[in-house]
Every structure is written in structure tokens, then in C-alpha cells.
Amino acid sequence: MIIIDGSEGEGGGQVLRNACALALVTGQPFHITNIRGRREKPGLMRQHLTAIEAACAIGNAECEGLAIGASEIVFRPGQVRGGDYHFAIGTAGSTGLVLQTILIPLLLADAPSRLVLEGGTHNMAAPPFEFIERVFLPVLNRMGPTVAARLLRHGFFPRGGGHIEVAIQPAPLSPVDCIERGALESVAATALIAGLPPDIAERELKTARQHLDWPEEAFACSRLPDAMGPGNVLMLEARFAHTTEIVTGFGRLGIAAETLAKKAAQRMAGFLACPAFAGPHLADQLLLPFALAGGGAFTTVKPSQHSLTAIEIIAMFTGRRFAIAQQANGTHLVALR
Structure with missing residues (x-):
């Protein structure tokens, strides 16, 4: 035992x-x-x-x-x-x-x-x-x-x-x-939102843009049916030749959209700066x-x-x-x- x-x-x-x-x-x-x-x-x-x-x-x-x-x-x-x-x-x-x-x-x-x-x-x-x-x-x-x-x-x-x-x-x-993750192939920032005001997702994406040097087309909002909510998640995805990383910020009461997005973007930036798999x-x-x-x-x-x-x-x-x-x-x- x-x-x-x-x-x-x-x-x-x-x-x-x-x-x-x-x-x-x-x-x-x-x-x-x-x-x-x-x-x-x-x-x-x-x-x-x-x-x-x-x-x-x-x-x-x-x-x-x-x-x-x-x-x-x-x-x-x-x-x-x-x-x-x-x-x-x-x-x-x-x-x-x-x-x-x-x-x-x-x-x-x-x-x-x-x-x-x-x-x-x-x-x-x-x-x-x-x-x-x-x-x-x-x-x-x-x-x-x-x-x-x-x-x-x-x-x-x-x-x-x-x-x-x-x-x-x-x-x-x-x-x-x-060991090696390979070359960066694509990036994406997606704000999921359900049963909440859409400006929350817009503010998250705006803040993420300020901290990540990613192309405009990488940022998108995905609105889900209100019946699935309330819920909000910001997902930052970096796809490499041999691996993928996803950093997530979870929306919750008392945490501003800008704060959530800034922390998630900083975590993603930190990963991108290190060549780890x-x-x-x-x-x-x-x-x-x-x-x-x-x-x-x-x-x-x-x-x-x-x-x-x-x-x-x-x-x-x-x-x-x-x-x-x-x-x-x-x-x-x-x-x-």
C-alpha cells in the first residue's frame, strides 16, 4: 500500500x-x-x-x-x-x-x-x-x-x-x-463570450493587441448562444512546426477585461521569448x-x-x-x- x-x-x-x-x-x-x-x-x-x-x-x-x-x-x-x-x-x-x-x-x-x-x-x-x-x-x-x-x-x-x-x-x-518546437507558423487571439456584453471581448482583444505584435487578422471574437453563458475566455494560440501553445485568461467577477488580457498576453510573450517546446x-x-x-x-x-x-x-x-x-x-x- x-x-x-x-x-x-x-x-x-x-x-x-x-x-x-x-x-x-x-x-x-x-x-x-x-x-x-x-x-x-x-x-x-x-x-x-x-x-x-x-x-x-x-x-x-x-x-x-x-x-x-x-x-x-x-x-x-x-x-x-x-x-x-x-x-x-x-x-x-x-x-x-x-x-x-x-x-x-x-x-x-x-x-x-x-x-x-x-x-x-x-x-x-x-x-x-x-x-x-x-x-x-x-x-x-x-x-x-x-x-x-x-x-x-x-x-x-x-x-x-x-x-x-x-x-x-x-x-x-x-x-x-x-526538444525543438520549430518555426512559428501562425498565431491567433480568440475571445469567447456568451450571455455577456460584447464590449468585454472587444476590450480584451484591444488590450491583447497592445502587448502582442501580431497581425490584425489574428484577433477575433466568437459569440456563443446566450444560453451557454454567462461565460468569457480569452485564448492566445501560437502554432509552431512541432508543437502548439495556448495561453488562457478566464473572465470572472471583479477582474477587468483589460487586466485579464494584459496578464494573458504577457504570459504568451514570455513563452515566445523562450525556445522551449x-x-x-x-x-x-x-x-x-x-x-x-x-x-x-x-x-x-x-x-x-x-x-x-x-x-x-x-x-x-x-x-x-x-x-x-x-x-x-x-x-x-x-x-x-
Whole structure:
């Protein structure tokens, strides 16, 4: 039984999600205490509950102590089976984070899978659907499996109601090297808005123009049906020959459109100034498949606390450790030792 203190390191839900995924892949049970111990509201929230329920469903697993607000569970995995699965969070909790929990085990399952996930698709503290589709999955598909995702309905906080479908063709994970991102091929700034005054999106795009030397045609507003709102997201996308990065600003009460856009643009400008293959969020998501592939390397910006915590959880279940070395060009090379 692997013992985990959920308040260590990053101290959030990522510890729990990675532990569930690794337990299903390795067959090792775990006991986690102090779940999300570093968060303002610790314990299991609805999206974490759904993620664990999903892990139990695909992996014939048992979980003791599973309840909203729980700070401690024991998870005993069974055998992962491919198939058709439907999971509804019931709130605006992130469908992407539920997917993060079960995707890697299903990549290594005995049969293809089709997932239907309902909840939030564009909400704070999680990558939006477009990041999963355009940034993460292309790298994963280079490693052997085939994963395709479709967005059927947007889901913003607090309404939720989003709907995505994911098709998974499993295959063994093969090591890949993701060192050079290649030449910049295109850029785009898109302000999504639903059920809110359109001038919010216009102000975001105006501010982004002031901080990014991008062509005028790169900036666009996408108005969604009011019934999907209220919701607002600014997505900045840079597509390179070998990778894509998406930086997102999420609209919320009390944050001016100009402030949101300025911060997002500055983050994108910082990434463009560094020749790394992966931004901080992609780096977080690459660690688990690279570890299970048994090799490969990627360059990234300065590793986040999320990444450092994921590295420790991976080592607990697999014994495999990553080495991180800063390069002369300012990037960090991440590779299995």
C-alpha cells in the first residue's frame, strides 16, 4: 500500500488524479490523507469525486471513504477495461481534469474506448478543451495511441453544461523526444463570450493587441448562444512546426477585461521569448506518459510546483525519476534518469 500525504508539494487535486491513474496502470493500491490540503477548501469536491468514480468504473476499482469533503481515501485498483463510458460531473467542474485521471490507463487498456464527459469545458484552474485537443493530444498521438476529442457544447463556470466526446484507440506508449518546437507558423487571439456584453471581448482583444505584435487578422471574437453563458475566455494560440501553445485568461467577477488580457498576453510573450517546446501546463501533462513510455525528453520553461509534485508521485508508483537540467538557451531539459 502506497501512503501519500495530499498536502505535500503542490497540495491540490493533481496529486489525487495522478495517484488514481498510476494505481490503475501499475496495480498498486494507495492510501491518501490530507486531500487537497493546501487549498482554501480542502477535501474532495464534486469534480474530484467524479474523477475517482470514473477511475473505479474503468478499472473495476474499490474506493473507501469516497464522499464530498472527504480528506482521506483508500483506492484499490482492478483491471482496466476499454468500452463506452459516460460521466457527468453535475457542476461546472472540469471535464478535462476528469479526463486526465482516466485517459492514460485507457490508452493501455485491452480495447478501444469512447468517453462522454459532461461539466465544465472552460473554467479556471484547468486547461480549456482547446488546450487538450490542440496542445496535449498531438504529442500523445505521436507516442503510439490515437486519441480524438470533440467539443459538442461549451460549459462555463458557474452554469456548466458542457459536453465533450473522446475516442481512444489504445497502443503501447513509445518514447519520443520533444526538444525543438520549430518555426512559428501562425498565431491567433480568440475571445469567447456568451450571455455577456460584447464590449468585454472587444476590450480584451484591444488590450491583447497592445502587448502582442501580431497581425490584425489574428484577433477575433466568437459569440456563443446566450444560453451557454454567462461565460468569457480569452485564448492566445501560437502554432509552431512541432508543437502548439495556448495561453488562457478566464473572465470572472471583479477582474477587468483589460487586466485579464494584459496578464494573458504577457504570459504568451514570455513563452515566445523562450525556445522551449512545452509551456508549464503541457509539461505537467507530459510527465506521466513519458514515465510510462520509459524514455524520451522534452524542453520546457522553468518547471512549476505542479510538475515537481507530479515527478514525486510518479516515482512512488514506478520508481522512475526525472532529471531536470537548465540549458544555455534558458530552457529546462526534462528526461528520465
